Amino acid sequence: MPIKSYLAHAITGKKTELMHALKSMEQCEVVPAENQDVLALVTDTANEQEDELLKEKIEAIESLKLLSLVSGFNAPQK
Amino acid sequence: MYRSVTNRRSFIKKMAMLSAMTAAASMFPGIVFASEQEKNIPEDANLDWKKGPCRFCGVGCGILVGTENGKAVAVKGDPQSSVNKGLLCVKGYHQIMCIQSKDRLTHALVKRNGRYVKTPLSEALDIVADKMKSTIDTHGKDAVAMYTSGQSTIPEGYVASKFMKGAIGTNNLDCNARLCMASAVAGFLTTFGADEPMGCYEDIDHADYFVTWGNNMAEMHPVLFSRMLEQKGTRGAKIIDFATRTTRSSTASDKSILFEPQTDLAVANAICYEIIKNNWVNTSFVEKHCNFSKGITNMGYGLEDNYTFADKPEPIDFEAYKEFLKDYSPEKVSKYSKVSVKDIKYLAAIYGDPNKKVVSYWCMGMNQHTRGTWINNLVYNIHLLTGKISQPGNGPFSLTGQPSACGTAREVGTFTHKLPKGVVTNEKNRRLAAKIWKVPYERIPSKPTYHATEMFRAVDRGDIKFIWTQATNPLVSLPKTSRYRPGMQKDSCFVVVSDVFPTPTSDVADVILPAAWHIEKSGLYGNSERRTQHWDKMVEAPGEATEDAWMFIEVARRMGYGDLFPYSKENHVEEIYNEYRQFHEGPKHGMAPLEVLKKESGVIWPYVKGKSTQWRFNSTYDPACSNGEDFHFYGKPDGKAVIWQRPFEEAPEKPDQEYPFWLNTGRVVEHWHTGSMTRRIPVLHQAMPHAYVEFHPEDAKSYGIRNGDQVKVSSKRGSCVLPASINERGLPTKGQVFVPFFDENMLINDVTLDAFCPISKEPDYKKCAVKVEKV
Numbered sequence: 095m096p097i098k099s100y101l102a103h104a105i106t107g108k109k110t111e112l113m114h115a116l117k118s119m120e121q122c123e124v125v126p127a128e129n130q131d132v133l134a135l136v137t138d139t140a141n142e143q144e145d146e147l148l149k150e151k152i153e154a155i156e157s158l159k160l161l162s163l164v165s166g167f168n169a170p171q172k
Numbered sequence: 173m174y175r176s177v178t179n180r181r182s183f184i185k186k187m188a189m190l191s192a193m194t195a196a197a198s199m200f201p202g203i204v205f206a207s208e209q210e211k212n213i214p215e216d217a218n219l220d221w222k223k224g225p226c227r228f229c230g231v232g233c234g235i236l237v238g239t240e241n242g243k244a245v246a247v248k249g250d251p252q253s254s255v256n257k258g259l260l261c262v263k264g265y266h267q268i269m270c271i272q273s274k275d276r277l278t279h280a281l282v283k284r285n286g287r288y289v290k291t292p293l294s295e296a297l298d299i300v301a302d303k304m305k306s307t308i309d310t311h312g313k314d315a316v317a318m319y320t321s322g323q324s325t326i327p328e329g330y331v332a333s334k335f336m337k338g339a340i341g342t343n344n345l346d347c348n349a350r351l352c353m354a355s356a357v358a359g360f361l362t363t364f365g366a367d368e369p370m371g372c373y374e375d376i377d378h379a380d381y382f383v384t385w386g387n388n389m390a391e392m393h394p395v396l397f398s399r400m401l402e403q404k405g406t407r408g409a410k411i412i413d414f415a416t417r418t419t420r421s422s423t424a425s426d427k428s429i430l431f432e433p434q435t436d437l438a439v440a441n442a443i444c445y446e447i448i449k450n451n452w453v454n455t456s457f458v459e460k461h462c463n464f465s466k467g468i469t470n471m472g473y474g475l476e477d478n479y480t481f482a483d484k485p486e487p488i489d490f491e492a493y494k495e496f497l498k499d500y501s502p503e504k505v506s507k508y509s510k511v512s513v514k515d516i517k518y519l520a521a522i523y524g525d526p527n528k529k530v531v532s533y534w535c536m537g538m539n540q541h542t543r544g545t546w547i548n549n550l551v552y553n554i555h556l557l558t559g560k561i562s563q564p565g566n567g568p569f570s571l572t573g574q575p576s577a578c579g580t581a582r583e584v585g586t587f588t589h590k591l592p593k594g595v596v597t598n599e600k601n602r603r604l605a606a607k608i609w610k611v612p613y614e615r616i617p618s619k620p621t622y623h624a625t626e627m628f629r630a631v632d633r634g635d636i637k638f639i640w641t642q643a644t645n646p647l648v649s650l651p652k653t654s655r656y657r658p659g660m661q662k663d664s665c666f667v668v669v670s671d672v673f674p675t676p677t678s679d680v681a682d683v684i685l686p687a688a689w690h691i692e693k694s695g696l697y698g699n700s701e702r703r704t705q706h707w708d709k710m711v712e713a714p715g716e717a718t719e720d721a722w723m724f725i726e727v728a729r730r731m732g733y734g735d736l737f738p739y740s741k742e743n744h745v746e747e748i749y750n751e752y753r754q755f756h757e758g759p760k761h762g763m764a765p766l767e768v769l770k771k772e773s774g775v776i777w778p779y780v781k782g783k784s785t786q787w788r789f790n791s792t793y794d795p796a797c798s799n800g801e802d803f804h805f806y807g808k809p810d811g812k813a814v815i816w817q818r819p820f821e822e823a824p825e826k827p828d829q830e831y832p833f834w835l836n837t838g839r840v841v842e843h844w845h846t847g848s849m850t851r852r853i854p855v856l857h858q859a860m861p862h863a864y865v866e867f868h869p870e871d872a873k874s875y876g877i878r879n880g881d882q883v884k885v886s887s888k889r890g891s892c893v894l895p896a897s898i899n900e901r902g903l904p905t906k907g908q909v910f911v912p913f914f915d916e917n918m919l920i921n922d923v924t925l926d927a928f929c930p931i932s933k934e935p936d937y938k939k940c941a942v943k944v945e946k947v
Contacts, residue, residue: 095181097181097184097185097188098188099188099189099191099192100192101192101195101196123185123189125189125192125193125205126205127196127200127203127204127205128203128204128205129203129204129259130196130200130203132196132200132203134189134192134193134196134205135192136185136188136189136192138181138185164188164191164192164195165187165188165191165192165858
């Protein structure tokens with residue numbers, strides 16, 4: 095049951111676009127930085143496979159410049 | 173069960189988010205996640221936002237604390253504060269999380285038959301007063317000592333000074349600011365005759381160059397560094413990092429110049445050599461406003477107990493100074509400083525260019541130095557020779573480490589040699605203190621006694637038989653704790669520790685007093701730019717946790733000094749501050765009235781006719797200037813600053829065949845000093861859970877050491893085992909290792925050396941010789 099956190103670096107000037115794209119994904123929680131083109135991102139998925147698929151979807155977002163993993167947890171869901 | 177699992181998952185998600193934000197804070201100093209600051213606030217919450225200063229470093233960021241139903245539930249940067257303009261660093265943002273720690277000290281603990289027994293505070297204070305009084309009766313007043321903090325509030329420092337010097341009549345009072353700022357104080361006093369920087373943070377908005385001297389601001393002063401980065405981005409200001417280790421500050425700078433430890437003294441002289449050689453001296457400024465002096469050399473390093481030193485200044489002229497500098501040509505200095513001739517000339521040209529404004533910043537790199545006063549003097553020399561001082565964007569600026577190292581330690585004067593105004597050796601200063609304190613003048617001793625290192629040596633020797641520490645953790649932060657920990661454990665000394673959390677220092681206490689945290693009391697702090705900030709109590713302290721000032725007052729009353737401490741429990745902060753202000757009346761150090769401080773997000777002293785003085789000694793800004801000239805260094809009797817002839821001298825201990833590495837110690841962005849607060853903040857602890865030893869990759873390779881390997885770092889004094897870190901947070905130069913000191917489970921100060929600057933008495937934590945072994 096992976097919970098992972100990332101720093102999502104937006105292409106310059108496209109932070110809002112990236113935030114909307116991430117927020118549209120159910121498994122994502124996003125907090126944008128006020129003064130940098132960076133978003134703190136937490137993903138919450140049911141299993142490794144779903145986690146992989148989500149990561150692929152995120153990496154396909156056009157306004158994303160770089161996705162860097164910060165931490166990973168494996169927690170029981172129920 | 174379902175609920176608890178959901179809660180656990182939600183907790184982990186929150187931790188994951190905080191980890192990401194902490195990582196971001198490390199990469200982008202000053203980054204703000206504003207929506208996160210508001211996130212925990214219930215939609216229908218009616219929060220009461222109260223202003224105050226941050227609890228941590230000397231930058232003095234303004235914070236707003238949101239309280240609801242008597243609990244602090246949120247922190248955000250104060251947009252009204254000109255210091256941080258709404259920004260906070262990762263420590264500042266998470267600060268209130270530590271006060272709910274499960275192991276919080278909420279009641280007094282008294283050691284009985286080897287075990288700590290929960291004791292009513294009133295009874296514990298009786299024990300402290302009885303023990304202090306009986307010790308004085310039996311062994312004399314110099315057998316008791318107090319060791320306070322740059323984290324103590326201004327009223328707390330003031331009451332401590334009045335209690336020890338005015339009531340008891342001993343100068344056995346010193347504080348942990350001795351470990352971080354004493355060289356800056358001695359530097360200011362010897363050069364200008366007046367302590368604390370002449371400029372302010374607004375210099376950042378005007379400077380063309382920032383030269384940081386051994387100062388990792390990206391981690392230690394991240395909000396100020398973010399302001400510098402902003403100027404770099406918007407105006408093209410340049411940051412030059414001059415250091416012994418590559419850090420996050422180096423990588424964010426325009427240029428990083430590395431030097432061999434201790435040789436900053438020689439490089440500073442080489443810069444002056446170049447300034448004179450190239451006719452970059454501001455001759456009219458120097459002739460009008462500067463004198464030249466030299467002092468005693470080969471002073472020693474204070475390694476032996478009871479070491480004493482007094483400098484003997486001797487006037488010299490410009491020609492003699494010029495002659496002295498001949499030993500410091502870039503070509504000569506380059507050979508042992510490992511700084512290229514080109515880089516020395518580059519630095520000199522920055523300072524020498526009359527059309528560029530330059531601010532020099534430093535903190536522990538220059539202050540924790542066995543020639544700390546000298547290196548402070550030498551950087552002032554550069555600014556004085558070029559006349560780049562006391563103007564917007566031009567000046568030398570020593571940053572403080574602690575939130576009130578300036579306000580409390582330096583201005584109130586919680587050092588053995590100090591009084592709230594002036595020094596104990598000055599009769600006029602003693603008479604003023606005696607008058608305001610309403611004590612006999614003769615009671616205040618005229619000789620300083622123990623500075624911090626010597627105080628703990630005296631405990632070890634058995635000369636001090638009672639010591640009371642507050643808001644400080646010396647058994648983690650002192651150098652050579654391998655001596656001072658066993659010293660404090662001896663039965664010959666009764667130890668009282670006031671603190672918010674248990675620490676390795678409280679572990680050796682006979683009585684532990686529970687202290688209120690800063691937002692649980694009213695108070696005042698003074699930051700690096702002479703800004704005094706007031707805050708009102710925001711929440712109640714738990715259990716019997718009490719303001720330090722009030723515990724001092726209670727003990728003083730129990731010892732029979734009640735008439736000197738007539739303050740009320742409800743208004744003692746205001747009453748004490750109003751009494752204290754009398755010491756600084758006048759245009760040179762006037763403090764703002766409390767009603768002004770209550771409204772403003774801090775006010776810079778001297779506060780004259782309703783206005784802060786941002787640039788001292790410059791007659792355009794400073795009403796205390798009275799010589800009719802553009803500048804007036806009125807701290808000195810003749811109104812002139814001093815350019816000091818100070819040579820390069822070697823460190824007391826250098827790497828050799830048996831101990832082949834330099835050891836440098838310091839801090840990390842996630843933790844505040846010894847970690848007693850920040851290690852109780854889950855997200856910060858998780859981000860940086862333990863200390864480590866940094867290697868240069870080539871050194872690691874030659875020892876077969878990989879990342880994470882356990883390594884024993886040993887000196888002649890002690891050893892410490894830590895995991896190796898290669899190419900991670902910082903990169904020491906070859907032949908050097910670096911260890912942060914925040915981790916009480918990996919006590920690197922068992923290894924460090926207790927050598928200190930003979931003038932300032934500040935220890936050098938940046939240089940000693942060690943060996944390393946993979947274990």
